[in-house]
Amino acid sequence: MALPILCLGSLGCSPPDRGEGDGPPQPTLAPTRGYILISADTLRADRLGSYGHWRDTSPHLDALAAEGVVFERAFASAPSTLISHMSMFTGLHPGQHGVDGPRNNVLPAEVTTLPEIFQHAGYRTSGHTEGGYMNGAHGFARGFDVFTDSPWQSVTDVEATFRHGTDFLRDLGPDDPFFLFLHTYTIHDPYEPPEEERASFAGDGEDLDFRPSGHALAEVNQGRRVLTEGQGKRLGALYDAGIYYFDGVLGRFLDELEDLGLRDEVTLVLTSDHGEEFLEHGRLLHTQVYPEGLHVPLLVLHPDAAPRRIEAPVRIIDIAPTLWGLAGLDGVETTGRSLVTYLAGGELEETDAYGEVNFDSSQKTLVGRYDGVLYQLVSRRPLTDPDGGTWVGESLDFEALSERLEFRALAYHEPRTIELWFGDQLLRTVEVAPDRWSSVTVELPPDPRPLALRLSSPSCVSPKEVGAGEDIRCLAFKVAGLPLAELELYDLDADPGAEVNLAQERPDVLRRLARRLSSQRHEPVAQPGRRELSEEEVKALEALGYL
Numbered sequence: 001m002a003l004p005i006l007c008l009g010s011l012g013c014s015p016p017d018r019g020e021g022d023g024p025p026q027p028t029l030a031p032t033r034g035y036i037l038i039s040a041d042t043l044r045a046d047r048l049g050s051y052g053h054w055r056d057t058s059p060h061l062d063a064l065a066a067e068g069v070v071f072e073r074a075f076a077s078a079p080s081t082l083i084s085h086m087s088m089f090t091g092l093h094p095g096q097h098g099v100d101g102p103r104n105n106v107l108p109a110e111v112t113t114l115p116e117i118f119q120h121a122g123y124r125t126s127g128h129t130e131g132g133y134m135n136g137a138h139g140f141a142r143g144f145d146v147f148t149d150s151p152w153q154s155v156t157d158v159e160a161t162f163r164h165g166t167d168f169l170r171d172l173g174p175d176d177p178f179f180l181f182l183h184t185y186t187i188h189d190p191y192e193p194p195e196e197e198r199a200s201f202a203g204d205g206e207d208l209d210f211r212p213s214g215h216a217l218a219e220v221n222q223g224r225r226v227l228t229e230g231q232g233k234r235l236g237a238l239y240d241a242g243i244y245y246f247d248g249v250l251g252r253f254l255d256e257l258e259d260l261g262l263r264d265e266v267t268l269v270l271t272s273d274h275g276e277e278f279l280e281h282g283r284l285l286h287t288q289v290y291p292e293g294l295h296v297p298l299l300v301l302h303p304d305a306a307p308r309r310i311e312a313p314v315r316i317i318d319i320a321p322t323l324w325g326l327a328g329l330d331g332v333e334t335t336g337r338s339l340v341t342y343l344a345g346g347e348l349e350e351t352d353a354y355g356e357v358n359f360d361s362s363q364k365t366l367v368g369r370y371d372g373v374l375y376q377l378v379s380r381r382p383l384t385d386p387d388g389g390t391w392v393g394e395s396l397d398f399e400a401l402s403e404r405l406e407f408r409a410l411a412y413h414e415p416r417t418i419e420l421w422f423g424d425q426l427l428r429t430v431e432v433a434p435d436r437w438s439s440v441t442v443e444l445p446p447d448p449r450p451l452a453l454r455l456s457s458p459s460c461v462s463p464k465e466v467g468a469g470e471d472i473r474c475l476a477f478k479v480a481g482l483p484l485a486e487l488e489l490y491d492l493d494a495d496p497g498a499e500v501n502l503a504q505e506r507p508d509v510l511r512r513l514a515r516r517l518s519s520q521r522h523e524p525v526a527q528p529g530r531r532e533l534s535e536e537e538v539k540a541l542e543a544l545g546y547l
Contacts, residue, residue, distance in 0.1 A: 027344035029304050031328045034178040034266040035118070036165075037319070039088070040246055041081055041134075042188040042286065044275025045074070045297045046496070047243055055201070057243040060251035061299070064270065069305050069343050073313045073374070073492075074298035075353040075367055076274045079286040081546075082133035083358045084273035084316065085183070089113045089140065091320040091334030094358040095522030099138065101358075106529030107139025112332045114320040115143030118179035121329045126168040127181040128161050131540045134183050137531060144181075151540035155192050155242065158184040158249050166256045179323075186246040187276075189214050189285065189545055191238035193245045201241035206230025212238070214545010217284040227279075236278050264303050267326055271316060272296040280497060285545070287357065289365040289378060290498050294355045302326065305343045313353045313367050313374065314339060335522075354520050366517040367492065370509050376498055377513040378488040389478040393460045396479070397486050397503060403444045407481040408437040413461050416477055432477055487514060 045051040048058040050065035051072070077087035078094050086092075086099045090111055097111055098104050107113070119125045120143075127136075127144040131151040134140055141147040148164055150157070165182050172178055190213045193201070208231055210216045219225035227235075250270075257263045274286050274293055281290045298314065300322075317336030324331040325338035341348050352368035364379045384390050389410060409418055411434040420428040420442060432438045460474035489510045490498035503510050533541070 026341045027346040028340055029302055029326060029344050031326065032265055032267045032303060034180065034262065035123075035323055035327060036180045036182070036266055036268045037114075037323065038250070038268070038270045039085065039181075039183045040187055040243075040270070040272050041183060041185045042274065042276050043243065043246075043272035043297060044292055045072075045272075045295045046292070047240060048297055050299075051297060053240075055240050057201075057240045058247045060247045060254065061270070061297070064254075064268075064299055064301060067307055068268075068299050068301035069307070070309045071298040071300075071314050071339070071342075072309055072311050073353075073367070074271065074296050074316065075313060075355055076272070076294045076296050076316050077355055078358045079274040079288060079293040079355075080133075080358065081273050082138060085134060086139065088271070088273065088316045088319050089115070091317045091332075091336035092525065093317065093335055093354060093520075093522040094356060096335060096525050098524035098526070098528035100528075101133065104528035104530055105138055106531050107142070108524075108526035108528050110526040113139065113143050114323060115179060115181065117143070117320075117324045117329055117331055118327070119143045119145065121327070122177065123327075124168075124172065124176050124178045125180075126165070126178070127183075128164040129181075129183040130157050130161060130185045131537070132185065132544045133541065133546065135537055151536060152185050152544055155186050155245065156194065158186040158246060162249055162253045166253065166260075169256070169260055169262060184246065184249075185544060186249070187239065187242045189217060189276075191235060191242055193238065193241040197241040197245045198238065201244060202234060202237040204237040205232070205234030208234055214285060217545065221283045221285065221287070227284075232279055235284070239276060239278070267303075267323070268299075268301040269319060269323065270297065270299045271319065273316070280499075289355050289357060289363045291376070291492070291496060294365070300339075300343055302343055306345060308342075308345070310342050312342075312348070312350045313369075314342075315351075315353045352516060354517075364517060364520070366513060366520065368513065368516060370512060373509075374492045375509060375513060376490045376492050377510070377517055378490070378498075379514075379517060380486040380488070381484055385478070387480070389480040390482075390484055391475045391478050393474050393476055396484065398482060398484050405440075405442045405444055405482075407440050407479050409440055410434065410437050410478040410480075412475045412477055418477060437480070489513070 047053050049056060049062040050070060076084045078084045080101060082101050083094045083099060086097050086107060087094060090097050090113055097107060099107055115125050115127060125144045126146045129149045131149045134149060136147050136149045146168065161182055161184050165180055168180060190211055206228055212235055216225060220227045275295060276286055277283050277288060277292050280292050281288055286293050315336060318339050321331055321334050321336050322339040325340045350369055352366050355365045357363040362381050366377045368375065409430060409432045411432040413434055415431065415433050418430045418432055419426060422445060428442050430438060430440050460476040487503050487510055488501045489503045489506060491502060
């Protein structure tokens with residue numbers, strides 16, 4: 001169901017007043033003079049000391065965490081810079097704001113952004129990014145009196161980005177309220193920290209025989225480049241060195257705030273749009289919805305907020321309503337919700353966190369609590385061919401929606417045997433050929449456990465050149481007519497890295513969370529726009545490995 005946007009584009013819309021039967025008023029905090037939002041692109045939470053990392057990557061961030069409110073389980077909306085930042089700015093899920101990069105890349109004019117709320121309320125606003133998918137023309141420049149998006153060139157661009165921020169702060173009048181946004185790609189690939197940080201951190205592992213650009217790392221994902229264990233360790237060390245370098249720049253920025261007399265007059269929020277993968281689930285870069293891709297830091301410092309750590313899951317779509325709620329401004333209706341109650345020492349009812357790979361909808365996830373345990377459900381839907389069929393590797397798990405199962409199957413490359421299992425019960429064995437579809441009908445027992453469709457062959461083959469193709473998907477058969485989604489379940493309390501799939505061990509939890517995930521239907525609130533990228537933008541995106 002589409003989110004009803006009653007007054008996007010105006011400021012006359014505020015959250016409804018609590019009725020007498022709604023319980024006691026929630027605790028609040030006094031507004032501050034200024035609000036600063038910092039997004040460190042590609043920063044995963046577990047690589048910071050305050051989130052448990054063993055390496056000393058973040059002394060200044062850790063000091064902030066000790067002073068402020070730490071949301072231990074904040075989740076991004078998508079492993080994508082453009083999509084996730086747009087959710088951060090609007091408080092909407094990706095499917096609601098509709099901006100997905102390749103096809104629709106301009107935020108609809110009907111959707112109000114966080115900086116627009118502050119600007120229309122009379123705040124001086126300033127935003128500074130490093131281009132790429134943070135180009136202002138996508139909609140990020142809206143609401144800023146001053147906005148810069150110089151194309152990214154090197155890791156040291158962060159120095160200029162933060163200098164723009166301090167120049168803005170120095171130019172403020174003594175009573176000017178303000179909103180400042182700073183974004184940097186410092187931590188992003190190609191992981192090229194300055195030599196001092198590189199020397200301190202990157203001694204681990206094996207020397208790389210390639211520049212770790214997005215293109216080269218994608219070749220690892222595609223199976224066209226082999227990465228040794230030692231080289232993987234070196235990539236992680238370089239990534240950590242980039243965090244340490246960013247942390248030093250942040251520390252100097254905090255010193256500037258102190259020198260300007262602003263440290264006690266601002267609310268500071270630090271977060272990220274997504275994390276980064278280092279083969280935890282078989283891939284590099286940021287293309288999946290596991291914790292390393294979506295679990296991000298969220299630190300909030302407010303002069304009157306006591307230090308605290310919040311274990312409940314929250315979302316980056318909560319940032320916008322939290323900031324305008326802290327400022328006491330009328331906002332707009334969003335899917336995100338204000339976290340002010342947490343910041344003021346109170347409690348909120350927990351809500352599920354939702355994330356997706358938006359550009360093809362092949363992966364969705366829900367993080368939520370069931371029976372006191374925090375779980376992550378991952379739904380992986382194979383991409384469909386034009387004939388409606390979906391290629392499968394050695395096995396595919398999916399949830400049966402009725403007591404009668406009807407589908408078609410086609411073998412890949414050679415005749416194959418498919419075994420249809422229901423729990424530990426073998427229901428049917430089907431022989432399928434590579435040159436014609438086979439129809440299959442099975443009556444299922446009236447048991448609600450998930451149904452697993454499994455291939456009995458011990459191997460699968462590559463689709464282009466058998467066993468050695470450029471496309472590394474290992475395929476065995478194709479099915480059509482099934483509502484396919486391979487479901488994975490992880491206990492994040494016991495297994496924060498989502499390493500052990502409990503889908504078969506806890507079918508009741510899987511089924512209930514699957515229902516909660518299926519209820520997440522996000523339609524665009526307005527039609528997003530589309531614009532052609534300039535030659536300069538294309539070059540900047542290529543430098544960052546996006547194109």
